[in-house]
Amino acid sequence: MSARALQDPYRAVVQHFNRYGVRYVVVGMAGINYYGKSPAETFATLDYDLFLEPTLENIRRALRRLQRLGFTVGTARGPLTDEQLKALVRDRVTFVATTPDGIAVELLLKVSGYTFSGLANDAASFTVRGIPVRVGRLTKLLRSKQLAGRAKDRAFLRRYESLLKESS
Numbered sequence: 069m070s071a072r073a074l075q076d077p078y079r080a081v082v083q084h085f086n087r088y089g090v091r092y093v094v095v096g097m098a099g100i101n102y103y104g105k106s107p108a109e110t111f112a113t114l115d116y117d118l119f120l121e122p123t124l125e126n127i128r129r130a131l132r133r134l135q136r137l138g139f140t141v142g143t144a145r146g147p148l149t150d151e152q153l154k155a156l157v158r159d160r161v162t163f164v165a166t167t168p169d170g171i172a173v174e175l176l177l178k179v180s181g182y183t184f185s186g187l188a189n190d191a192a193s194f195t196v197r198g199i200p201v202r203v204g205r206l207t208k209l210l211r212s213k214q215l216a217g218r219a220k221d222r223a224f225l226r227r228y229e230s231l232l233k234e235s236s
Contacts, residue, residue: 071162077137077171078116083199084133091121092130094186094203095179096211097224100192103206111224115164115172119204121184122177124157130175138174180215182208199211 078098094102104110105165120130131141131153141163142148149157156163160178160206176178179187182204204212208221213221 077167077201078173079196080115080137081118081134081139081173082196082201085118085130086200088129088133090130090133091184091188091200093184093191094201095119095176095187095209096174099203099209100206100228102192102201102203110225113159115174117174117176117206119176119179119184119187121188122157124154125126125156127153127175127177129187134165136175138167139171140167141165141175180212180217182212 069084073170082088082094086131091101094117097111097113098116098118101113118130120126131148134141155161157177162174162178165173165175187204187208188202191204192206194201196226210225213225
């Protein structure tokens with residue numbers, strides 16, 4: 069990965085995905101942060117969540133692009149085999165691509181409450197330093213967190229609601 073890409077590895081991922089036709093939507097906290105009006109309205113996250121169109125060809129294309137950027141996707145036993153990849157896609161398993169210095173991209177093949185097309189068809193487009201980024205609609209991202217029902221999602225939603233009241 070070049071020094072420039074290391075400065076903003078997520079921008080580089082999106083740029084490559086756009087250029088090589090990887091179908092994605094930014095979701096999770098990474099997606100919600102695009103809607104923040106100020107740094108006070110953003111939340112720390114340790115990864116970048118990308119909901120990928122769950123087709124084998126799209127996943128293969130995404131993995132090739134990530135590998136070109138220095139990311140590794142594999143198992144404890146080594147690189148993914150074609151059979152393992154087919155099973156991941158079939159079962160809609162989430163997996164993580166990482167760099168040696170700890171940059172992580174979470175690749176989701178399903179999200180709570182929405183199909184890929186349900187999020188992609190009306191995704192918002194943000195431009196970050198000249199690169200268009202496809203991001204799920206805020207209402208859908210928040211609804212997905214609500215539907216997931218995890219303790220960390222409930223805590224986030226309470227904090228987010230409080231933050232919105234403070235900024236009104």
